[in-house]
Amino acid sequence: MIGTIPTLDRFFPDTTSDGLFRSRRSFVEVQKSADAVVISTMNSDAVVLLETVNFAADKHRNQRRKDPDGTPYINHPIGVARILANEGGITDINVLQAALLHDTVEDTDTSPAELEAKFGPTVARIVQEVTDDKSLSKQERKRQQVEHAPHCSREAKLVKLADKLYNLRDLNRCTPVGWTPQRVQEYFVWACEVVKGLKGTNPTLEEKLGELFTQRGVHL
Numbered sequence: 001m002i003g004t005i006p007t008l009d010r011f012f013p014d015t016t017s018d019g020l021f022r023s024r025r026s027f028v029e030v031q032k033s034a035d036a037v038v039i040s041t042m043n044s045d046a047v048v049l050l051e052t053v054n055f056a057a058d059k060h061r062n063q064r065r066k067d068p069d070g071t072p073y074i075n076h077p078i079g080v081a082r083i084l085a086n087e088g089g090i091t092d093i094n095v096l097q098a099a100l101l102h103d104t105v106e107d108t109d110t111s112p113a114e115l116e117a118k119f120g121p122t123v124a125r126i127v128q129e130v131t132d133d134k135s136l137s138k139q140e141r142k143r144q145q146v147e148h149a150p151h152c153s154r155e156a157k158l159v160k161l162a163d164k165l166y167n168l169r170d171l172n173r174c175t176p177v178g179w180t181p182q183r184v185q186e187y188f189v190w191a192c193e194v195v196k197g198l199k200g201t202n203p204t205l206e207e208k209l210g211e212l213f214t215q216r217g218v219h220l
């Protein structure tokens with residue numbers, strides 16, 4: 001699109017210098033060329049997702065997965081978001097952002113207030129819903145996930161479904177360092193109990209989870 005010289009304020013009337021969540025309008029980049037100002041438009045959702053994945057990558061920068069290769073941790077949240085988009089058919093930007101950020105509060109120094117200031121209340125709320133209370137014992141955290149799953153919002157249920165699908169596939173791919181076959185099986189059994197409370201949210205993701213459980217002799 002070729003146009004006259006605009007002021008950026010005209011295109012970012014609702015954007016703050018440090019806030020992204022209000023800048024949902026078309027992102028307009030102005031480039032001066034020899035004889036005209038070229039205005040190219042870029043999907044604002046793409047910009048928001050780039051900022052979100054950059055934030056998550058920075059927060060998880062020193063963390064690795066438990067697999068023998070020590071895969072960078074950020075591969076997990078990116079994978080969860082990709083499952084939602086590519087397999088779950090999810091286009092809700094808040095859900096995709098929450099997937100990218102889902103372990104930042106639980107596993108890094110990120111606070112819920114920081115997420116709300118940067119990404120808005122909806123994203124912060126979804127992340128909070130999928131965040132375990134690390135002050136509790138592992139047994140109690142696992143119990144609470146089963147108990148809370150049915151009461152989560154649909155958005156949080158989607159993130160939880162994709163999170164479990166990613167982790168179960170990862171367990172089939174390779175065993176985390178120090179895990180016995182029994183511990184792997186126990187994770188499948190426990191994950192199935194959580195997923196039972198998420199049923200009726202996304203048929204495709206639930207079917208794929210069901211197949212993994214069946215292969216392990218566990219039934220949804």
Ligand SMILES: Nc1nc2c(ncn2[C@@H]2O[C@H](COP(=O)(O)OP(=O)(O)O)[C@@H](OP(=O)(O)OP(=O)(O)O)[C@H]2O)c(=O)[nH]1
Binds near residue numbers: 170171
């Ligand atoms: N399968 C797999 N999981 C890995 C790997 N590296 C890290 N994890 C994480 O380990 C957690 C599961 O391990 P557990 O021993 O059951 O839980 P814990 O870390 O809370 O003690 C999951 O995180 P979580 O946030 O606790 O998820 P969830 O337990 O709520 O599903 C999963 O994302 C890996 O290489 N493979």
